[in-house]
Amino acid sequence: METPRSLSFPRASLSNKDKRANRMSTSSIRAGSPAVHTTSGPSSVQGEHRRKNRIGLAMLSPSVLVLLIWMAVPLAMTIYFSLIRYNLLYPGDNEFVGLENYYYFLTDAGFTSGALNTLWLVGSVLLISVIAGVLIAVLVDNAFWGRGIVRVMLISPFFIMPTVSALVWKNLLLHPVSGVFAAVWRFFGATPIDWFSEYPLGAIIMIVSWQWIPFAVLILMTAMQSLDQEQKDAARLDGAGPINVFIHITLPHLARPIAVVVMIETIFLLSIFAEIFTTTGGGPGYETTNLAFLIYTQALLQFDVGMASSGGLIAVVIANIAAFLLIRMIGKNLTDKS
């Protein structure tokens, strides 16, 4: 009998039958060439081992090397820039200023709102997409007419490029005069809302949630397929209602995929940029400026390399704290079962 496997994912792509067939074919090959086995002594086994390690290293190192350079060089430069006065508009005046840039960045009017907006954006989109994702994944797990089409429609927004979804939402849906939302509001006799001036951050959260709910649905929908149907049926026969089944069987089964969704989304949501760039440009005021956008304005609009670098480093630290916590939570899960 299967023990409760609520937290493990059976591999779907290679069926047991395939594996058995593979093994059979290889054992017959091995039986056909026994000579190799008998001639290899202990010393050549060791040599073989070393040769293998060398090949392994040679194939792995290009990837590791380029990623190492990609991480280390720009990061070292960021640290260096953050400690000097460096403005592209005033070249030549690059004296060492210690932590002055950090002081100015942290006390800048934009920093507090940037940090808070980042928090709001990440937090609310995570909450919305995970809750909606779980509910939708459970909903489409039942068999009904046209399920394939429904699934395709549900995940589609994830494949739309960020600049497109931002502009389609801003101009075609949320526009206070000709937008679809305005028409719906008018239909119910309400005054249409000018989203981008009344709730600018809310509007951004709406757009970003629309992009990331499909991601949660995609992951959780796939995870639902490995849920043991018999377990659910057994619970139902024992008189458990749908809510009990959901809480005691479905949710524990989804715990790990949800953790994965949270981790991946956090990585991307911390650096939301294009949606803000194309809709509000960070405004009005700092109302939709997150840390990523704040650093962009300082670097490429005000040319203050020093201050932008200190901000970039602070963003790296924040992301690393989040990543450290998340990897501790989930990272073990990712490699353990492989």
Add this chain to the structure above:
Amino acid sequence: MLSLKQARQLQTVLLGLLAWGVALLIFFPIFWMVLTSFKTEIDAFSTPPQLFFSPTLENYLQIDSRSDYFHFAWNSVVVSFGSTLFGMLLAVPAAYSMAFFESKRTKSTLLWMLSTKMLPPVGVLVPIYLLFKDSGLLDTKVGLVIIYTLINLPIMVWMIYTYFKEIPKDILEAARLDGATATQEITQVLLPISKGGLASTVLLSLILSWNEAFWSLNLTASSAAPLTALVASYSSPEGLFWAKLSAVSTLACAPILIFGWLSQKQLVRGLSFGAVK
């Protein structure tokens, strides 16, 4: 009074309807975008928005004359396929090495690769921008290919690694006993077995590069700007051309949307770093 069976059937129908409702709601913005692309500019701005109108192909026919669409589309194609090619050339040997020559450090190497994805792009925006400016890579396709290869490499390694892990080691050992070299082992045994997995890795990399919109907006101006940047240029309100915006957007998204539909199941593995299959 409904019998138990009837009640169950009714429930199934209602849940199905609910699922359809939610799906239509989520899909609506895309549907509306495609619909608007067939409207005249006047219809596109009419109040209330019109569901029925006389469709026109005008926007699609004018796309290239107004915004040089094909220039941007070509940039997107070159950059996505270029970075995918280089990504695969780096990722396949790396994944092979980690899946079949596992050492004590393999797991930590994998996690370290994942952690490079945690580095927020703004943290390195300034130095990359300056390096690109000094080396003449700013606004070049080569520059974007380099960046996209690097940002997608960890995901590609992870994804291919999980596919390779599923191949029984016996097969490779058998080939090795038959005197196959490492290169032969990869090209003649490994790649044919895992071509499905490699194909979905390629698709994922194409999708991610095609839609990337941080580096493309910051590192390109016009000559290397891909479609994400072309669409962003429509955000400055120099007049109302939403029907044209919709047409450009529809064309920009259609190929990737189809890629996504075709490979939805396999993409889950790459997007979740192998955790969900």
